[in-house]
Each structure stands twice: as C-alpha cells, then as structure tokens.
Amino acid sequence: MGKFKYNQERIFRHIVSFRQNSSIRHLGGRPFRHPLIASGICPLFVAFVLTLPTDKTLYLYFLMKRIIITGATSGIGRETALQYISDGWTVGVTGRRAELLKRLEVLAPGRVYTKVMDICREDAADRLRELIGEMGGMDVYLHCAGIGFRNPSLDAKTELDTARTNTEGFIRMVTAAFDHLKRQGTGGHIAVISSIAGTKGLGAAPAYSATKRFQNTYIDALDQLSRAQRLGITFTDIRPGFVDTDLLKQGHYPMLMNPADVARRIFHAVGSRKRVAVIDGRYRLLVAIWRLIPRLLWERMPVGIDRKKGAKTQP
Numbered sequence: 001m002g003k004f005k006y007n008q009e010r011i012f013r014h015i016v017s018f019r020q021n022s023s024i025r026h027l028g029g030r031p032f033r034h035p036l037i038a039s040g041i042c043p044l045f046v047a048f049v050l051t052l053p054t055d056k057t058l059y060l061y062f063l064m065k066r067i068i069i070t071g072a073t074s075g076i077g078r079e080t081a082l083q084y085i086s087d088g089w090t091v092g093v094t095g096r097r098a099e100l101l102k103r104l105e106v107l108a109p110g111r112v113y114t115k116v117m118d119i120c121r122e123d124a125a126d127r128l129r130e131l132i133g134e135m136g137g138m139d140v141y142l143h144c145a146g147i148g149f150r151n152p153s154l155d156a157k158t159e160l161d162t163a164r165t166n167t168e169g170f171i172r173m174v175t176a177a178f179d180h181l182k183r184q185g186t187g188g189h190i191a192v193i194s195s196i197a198g199t200k201g202l203g204a205a206p207a208y209s210a211t212k213r214f215q216n217t218y219i220d221a222l223d224q225l226s227r228a229q230r231l232g233i234t235f236t237d238i239r240p241g242f243v244d245t246d247l248l249k250q251g252h253y254p255m256l257m258n259p260a261d262v263a264r265r266i267f268h269a270v271g272s273r274k275r276v277a278v279i280d281g282r283y284r285l286l287v288a289i290w291r292l293i294p295r296l297l298w299e300r301m302p303v304g305i306d307r308k309k310g311a312k313t314q315p
C-alpha cells in the first residue's frame, strides 16, 4: 500500500511537470496556454490516471522504466546497466559478486536495486521475485548471465558447467520473468544476450555454441507461446560477436568490440523492440555468410581452431 501511494505521488508529479512543460509556450514573450489544456482536458486526464487500478498498470502505460539485468556485475551486463542508470531508469542488478553490485548501487542510490543470486541455484527464481517486489514491479527483464569457455579437449566438466548455466539457469530465470509478466497482465519485455555462436555448431566451443542456439530457439518458442496466449510480451534476442570482456580474457580475437559501445546498441535494440539484433554490422555480414555455407562444407572448416595449438575460442 505504501509503495502504491509512493508511486501515485511520483506519477502525479510527472504529470504535473508534463503539464507545466507542455502547456506553456512563449509566443512573443507572452506565455501561451494551449486551448485544449486550458479547457480542462489535463485535469480530466489526471483524474483518469489516479483512478486506474494498480501502480503497475500506470508504470507500464506511462513510464515503462524498470529493468532487471541478470549478470550485471561485469562485462556487457554491467555496461548495459550503466546505460540504463544514466537514462534515468530504475535498475535491478544481479550476480554472484555482491561487492560489484554495491558499486553499481552507489551510482544512483534509491534507483539501483541489487540482489545476489546464482542462477544455477534453485532459489534464484525466488530471489528474482523478491527483487521485483522491492522494485514495485518489472517492465523489462534482460538476461545477461552466462559463461563460455574454449574447450578443444572436450573436458566434460566444462561442457556440463556451461550447459548448466546457459540452459538450466537460463530457463529458470526466463520462465520466472515470463511468469511474472503473465501475472502482471500488462505485456512487458524479455530480452536475452545470446550470441552469434548459436548460428552454427563451433568445434572450438561445443557446449557454448549449442547452448546459445538453445537460447535462440527458446526465445522463439516463448514468443509463439506469448502470442498464442495473447500476453503481449515483447522478446528481443541480442546476438553480439566478439566483445572485450572477462569471457574472452584468454587469447586475441579479431573484430573485438568495446563493451560500452555494445551496451549502447543493446539499449537501442531493446528500446526499439527489435526481435533479433546481431551486433554489429560486420557480424551481421559474417552470420549471413555462415548461414549460406552447406553443412558438408562447414563440418570441414576449422572455425576458430588452430589445428596445431587447439581451439581459439567462442564469441
């Protein structure tokens, strides 16, 4: 109830400032009030807004400014969180490293919410729900948490750890977000950072490329489900190429992108409700070429693999 009252007051302040800013135009030095507003349309609008059923509805219709980013302690997730913070959003950030979450919190106290969670643990979905409650709702869920390794020796533990985080953890979090938006009943947006690695199987990183393909397909499936159930949820599958983050700390990679630049493109892709966003243009071309390569030929290409030294890595 307290949160509802707080949100109503905040929304009222937004509307009043909108009215002040939009109704007065300086014409020849004299303030000019638009006749529609002067005739009372605006007070009626305010009255309408204040009678709407829940604060969640109001936020979705008028503000749409609460995002939760899973995996925001470093790399792409952190840079994207900074982007949303600087744009005035209320941002929920999660990850396993509490001290790195605190560093984000101090940037905008009261507007950045943190929750330590391991997406591989069963309690992660509950922790996401707690965070949503603390933020008074969620409009956009961005799934960034993920791991990836070069694994030319096909170490089974590495493969299984990757599968656990990028499929089991992914499903746990995305289904919890889907379930929340379904209950909320006001649409919303689920975006995930997959990778161009899902385009084809990569011998250099089998589990990584397979789990990224899994993520692509899973989002396709949820989009179909949401449409069939008329939930109005928007989906964005973001597929970056090589980005200069901890994930690629070993080795040298071509066409390496700056994480802050990638975050700006993610911000834009989510804002413009793109269904699939390959980042950047060079990788769009690469992916298009990869798709044209027949399987018989692809299987014989040592993509990212130095035949003498072993695999190079995964994007």
Ligand SMILES: NC(=O)c1ccc[n+]([C@@H]2O[C@H](COP(=O)([O-])OP(=O)(O)OC[C@H]3O[C@@H](n4cnc5c(N)ncnc54)[C@H](OP(=O)(O)O)[C@@H]3O)[C@@H](O)[C@H]2O)c1
Pocket (backbone or CB within 6 Å): 070, 071, 072, 073, 074, 075, 076, 077, 094, 095, 096, 097, 117, 118, 119, 120, 144, 145, 146, 147, 148, 165, 169, 193, 194, 195, 196, 239, 240, 241, 242, 243, 244, 245, 246, 247, 248, 314, 315
């Ligand atoms: N770098 C690239 O070239 C590239 C390209 C395409 C796609 N991607 C994808 O982008 C996403 C982010 O990767 P990045 O490059 O930014 O790497 P990163 O700097 O290593 O970030 C990975 C993030 O995921 C979180 N995370 C990992 N395992 C987790 C777990 N079990 N529970 C909760 N959080 C977990 C990490 O937080 P904690 O360690 O604090 O838990 C961290 O915040 C990944 O899904 C990756 O596959 C990366």
